[in-house]
Amino acid sequence: MRNKFLIVALAAFVGVSAATLSAFTQGQTQPPLAINEVVDGLYVITGPGGNIGVRVTGEGVIVIDDKFERNYDEIMTNIRSVTNEPIKYVLNTHHHGDHTGSNVQFAATAPVIAHKNVRANILRNSQAGPPSIIFSNDTAVFVGDVEVQAHHLGRGHTNGDSVIYFPDLRIIHGGDLLNTGNIFIDFNNGGSFVEWVDTLDSMLELDFVTAIPGHGNLLTKDEVRVYRNKFAALETRAKELISEGMSSDDFLANLQSEDLGWDLSGRGGQGPQGIYAELTRSME
């Protein structure tokens, strides 16, 4: 499967070389998007912005997240390199603009579906492209014989995170609840450090073998467990520091995360300061 992945990636690279050239001649420096097969019927589009899931059903395409608004044409070029089926539905994992930016263009041909807090956050933040269909806990779309589910399992990265589940493939798209790079908690949009581990525990109850993260490379279920345990370790450390009566400044100086692979030093209110505030409230 690794070789297949490499060959598809190479083919995609060769395929977009003309687009890359034109992007450079227009003075743009963004690297190109690429589409890779995860398994038969499911692709991931990588490149700047959140990972896009592309579920090809035989009777239409279900798209998970849609990067930035400027990416729409390139997203469609990548999708059209693997299928000519019509786009039937777009699902958003959360409201951030690197996952919902092309909602506006997709909405012209397919309904955009997301958790109700995604719509609320998009409207409150004056972003374009709010979803036209919302749900509270779970929903599913059906195209041909294929079902794709969306589950709001609790707060974490935001208050509107959904895990997209492909039950027949035993694969999930975790959005930014899973990020193989650095983490941040969007406290301004209902994110929660305290609840994130619980949300990951609920995610792990789903029957899956592979996870597409919001950013970064595919994860096995064991790697999602490791990621969950890193969150739990950080929570334990943070609670210990606060139960020692540490001030906010001392907390910021003493909360270690580098050994977990996370640099939270520049995150401010979306990192240690927010964690301190939320934990202090929750431990009162």
Ligand SMILES: [Zn+2]
């Ligand atoms: Zn995000």
